[in-house]
Amino acid sequence: xVNIFKKEYQIIEVFLHQPWKMLTYGEIQKLTGKKSKSxxxxxxxxxxxxxxxTRKKVGNVVTYTLYxxxxxxxxxxxxxxxxxxxxxxxxxFPLI
Numbered sequence: 001x002v003n004i005f006k007k008e009y010q011i012i013e014v015f016l017h018q019p020w021k022m023l024t025y026g027e028i029q030k031l032t033g034k035k036s037k038s039x040x041x042x043x044x045x046x047x048x049x050x051x052x053x054t055r056k057k058v059g060n061v062v063t064y065t066l067y068x069x070x071x072x073x074x075x076x077x078x079x080x081x082x083x084x085x086x087x088x089x090x091x092x093f094p095l096i
Contacts, residue, residue, distance in 0.1 A: 010034070011043050012052070012080045015066050019077070022056070022063040052076055 014023065014031045023031075029040045044064060047053040054067045067073045 008043055008047065009080045009083055011040070011047060012066075012077060013084065016077065016081065016084075019066045019068060022058075022065045024061050024063055028064060 010032050011028060014028055015021070025040065025044070028044070029035075029037070032040065034040055044053065044055075048055045048064070050072070051067055051070050052073045053064045056063050056065070066077065
């Protein structure tokens with residue numbers, strides 16, 4: 001379960017800073033740092049199938065964006081943010 005989540009969270013993490021942004025396959029692959037095309041394709045297809053991402057063809061390019069109208073997407077993004085924050089080595093001491 002954790003290994004599967006790690007694959008998905010790395011893709012969703014790309015969208016966290018600008019959730020409204022449409023990204024191409026190449027941009028997602030570059031931002032995640034994964035060189036395997038099959039890895040990226042499999043995770044993107046799974047997230048599209050689960051209605052977390054939407055796939056849209058713009059000209060000759062396929063773009064992906066978060067499906068923000070879905071409660072499932074919002075829950076999953078919240079889970080990813082929590083996972084990242086709990087695994088972070090940095091703690092903001094002035095805020096505590």
